[in-house]
Amino acid sequence: MLAKQVWRLSHDTDSLFYKVFKAKYFPNRSVFNARSTTGSFAWKSILRSKNLIERHARxxxxxxxxxxxxxxxxxxxxxxxxxxxxxxxxxxxxxxxxxxxxxxxxxxxxxxxxxxxxxxxxxxTTSVKWRPPRENLVKINFDGAMFRESDGAGLDVVIRNSEGEVMAALSEKIMKPQSAELVEIMAACCAVLFSSETGFHNSVFEGDSTTIIKLLQARNVSHSQSGHILKDILSHLNSFQSCSFSHIGRQGNVVAYALAQRARLSFPLEVWMESVPPDISSFVQLDLRV
Incomplete structure (x- = not known):
């Protein structure tokens, strides 16, 4: 019977039972991540049942x-x-x-x-490993993430030079848009704006969404869901001396992806110049390995 309550706390998200227990015992994560051992007798009993399920479930x-x-x-x-x-x-x-x-x-x-x-x-994917750009260019990786456990999403950008050195990075937490496709095109727009505002106008943009990269390469502003954002991107690109968009697999976009996941805990907007947060630096070094 208690195992059924654990199931309800992981699946029946519209019930009053779920909302009360989530608000009190696991507000930011799932019931399986709950660690509080204090509370009502019912909660302590559910915890014991949860631990039993965790030992055997996959x-x-x-x-x-x-x-x-x-x-x-x-x-x-x-x-x-x-x-x-x-x-x-x-x-x-x-x-x-x-x-x-x-x-x-x-x-x-x-x-x-x-x-x-x-x-x-x-x-x-077109490319697996991140590669630095040619001399006199910067490479700008971007990613967007939808946070399932909240109404938030993350937009994240990292700019690196031909030596693989970080020139600037950005992490922004926003309200969750209607679709994953929208958050990716918003991340692309954020990358173009950030590149322009930091003075980098010879840029190679890379993202791991095939759909969005194809739209950007084709300059397809007729796309019904994201056409207005694409128009904004194309307008800002007029100030660039040279730019291109290319697709890279998730492994090659790991720094931007890690920043996007980190946005869960970020303030609405964080910017780093010539650095990244300490917990992201290992990903930057990993990209430089031959």
């Missing part, structure tokens, strides 16, 4: 957006379902979506270790 991967690589149990054959990994490569709260090509649904080329090497194969 996530179905799907698109990976709801699963944390290191924190959640998703490996079917492991004792506790969790992966062992070099935490210096990915952030402790990294999402499984980072390992999945959003277009094909297949694993990106990635090697994880859990007692033995697992080959995660096939990627259909």
């Amino acid at each position: 996530w179905g991967v799907g698109d990976g957006k709801s699963i944390q690589i290191f924190q959640d149990a998703w490996l079917p054959n492991a004792n506790d379902g969790r992966i062992l990994f070099h935490r210096g490569v990915l952030a402790p709260d990294a999402s499984m979506a980072m390992l999945i090509d959003p277009n094909s649904g297949w694993w990106n080329n990635f090697v994880a270790r859990h007692g033995q090497q697992m080959s995660l194969v096939r990627s259909t």
